[in-house]
Amino acid sequence: MRRYHLCLWGALMSLRGLGDYQGYLFDLDGTVYLGDHLIPGADRALGALRAAGKRIAFISNKPLGRASEYAEKLRRLGVPAADEEVINSPVALRLYLQQADLGRRVLVIGEEPVREELLRGGFELVEDPAQAEIVVVSWDRTVTYDRLNAALEALRAGARFVATNPDVTCPLPGGREALDAGSFIALLEAACGRRVEAIAGKPSPLMLQVIMQRWGLEAGDCLLLGDRLETDLELGRRAGTAVALVLTGVTTREHLGEWPAQPDYVLESVADLAP
Ligand SMILES: [Mg+2]
Secondary structure, eight states: OHHHHHHHHHHHHHHSOGGGOSEEEEEOBTTTEETTEEOTTHHHHHHHHHHTTOEEEEEEOOOSSOHHHHHHHHHHTTOOOOGGGEEEHHHHHHHHHHHHOOOSEEEEESOHHHHHHHHHTTOEEOOOTTTOSEEEEOOOTTOOHHHHHHHHHHHHTTOEEEESOOOSEEEOGGGOEEEOHHHHHHHHHHHHSOOOSEEOSTTSTHHHHHHHHHHTOOGGGEEEEESOIIIIIHHHHHHTOEEEEETTSSOOHHHHHHOSSOOSEEESOGGGGOO
């Protein structure tokens, strides 16, 4: 009976038009823009959603930039965007920590945007591991051996263990890669013998939960648009939103055919959102 129920629900969901949701969550790179170029028609599609009074958020795992810088980039590319509409992993982590009430004194492995976001949330940044109630782990190109040791000491003493994003590496132009937050998480997990407790970024559903809470919308009212199966599709699956996969980024129809789960919609581009 329950199975029948789920099938029926699935069928109803798939009958829903792309424009029938109340909240739209956009991955950025590969979905709204590719590097420094707007995906053709993305401005028109977003304009149509705004004209229809839809809620819009832009999501990104990358913890090296400020939300305001992403909003500025969108505006430069011709897409109106408010700073508060960009939820990158440092913002999502800050919103999560403000709700979760794990403590106030934070030792950070992370760069300026992460530190600023935590200060904005009313947290105190500490260097002394004995003072730390929380260890935040992020991508940090300035990290030192001493700071990693301080994080280890704080974790051994029972500080809570959270992180911005799980990406082990970040792709760079020319096919190269750079160490990302996930590598530092793995290092500290191995050293302290504990697993990270919460990660704000994709595919953890935390990022969408804090946005939907802010909007006052249920997951079923929201459509997530993204280009990556293992993060965007997986995020939608875990958070319970509908997912539209766009083919302007890393995923081809061939990849999609080999993937066990399938998105609710497959779009050539985000431009297909416009009526
Ligand atoms: Mg992407």
